[in-house]
Ligand SMILES: Nc1ncnc2c1ncn2[C@@H]1O[C@H](COP(=O)(O)OP(=O)(O)O)[C@@H](O)[C@H]1O
């Protein structure tokens with residue numbers, strides 16, 4: 170039976186990489202996929218992974234109707250075995266409902282990939298609807314790490330390395346690559362909840378690299394850190 174699967178996590182946890190792997194493995198076996206994205210950092214009509222892989226995709230916007238698009242394609246004699254939707258946090262709840270109809274009415278697997286929460290720790294509307302509707306919600310296995318070494322569970326938005334908590338929900342951008350966190354005006358950094366709550370980014374904590382000394386965890390059982 171076809172399924173709606175939502176692969177979810179923080180920024181930089183490997184979602185687009187997994188999307189491209191799924192696409193590669195299925196197309197290698199002769200299956201035909203339709204790949205959608207919206208506002209990828211690499212530009213319109215692309216899915217990009219920080220590992221360097223890039224693939225073409227159909228760029229969507231807020232008016233795009235996934236179900237109608239698939240029906241038109243199938244009616245015209247096209248074939249689709251599966252659908253991939255990257256940056257799914259940017260979809261509207263209505264569009265996620267359309268993806269569920271693609272699964273239920275057209276019998277096509279849909280694999281959606283997106284960050285769960287925004288820089289204020291609030292669910293994106295698209296992610297919320299996916300969590301409500303998906304047959305399967307998968308948290309990616311590769312841990313993105315906070316500067317302190319703990320698992321990163323939250324996305325921070327930074328300006329010049331300083332965390333901000335005001336602003337539009339959607340601002341396309343990337344995680345910083347340097348220790349000062351400053352790559353352009355707006356950047357992102359993944360943090361553990363503790364440091365997200367304290368608004369402590371790598372730059373504000375003065376942490377250039379992972380250090381076992383930055384968290385007072387000695388004597389604390391690992392699961393309680
Ligand atoms: N130079 C590198 N060498 C090995 N792995 C890398 C490198 N750069 C990025 N990665 C991996 O790629 C992951 C990010 O993958 P990506 O698909 O771009 O993430 P997402 O789509 O979730 O934002 C990182 O968590 C890391 O595991």
Ligand SMILES: Cc1cn([C@H]2C[C@H](O)[C@@H](COP(=O)(O)O)O2)c(=O)[nH]c1=O
Nearest residue numbers: 180181284287288324338339340341342
């Ligand atoms: C936290 C957060 C992120 N975004 C944007 C920034 C990026 O363009 C994407 C996430 O892409 P990734 O492939 O998962 O790294 O989302 C945003 O617009 N608002 C936010 O709060």
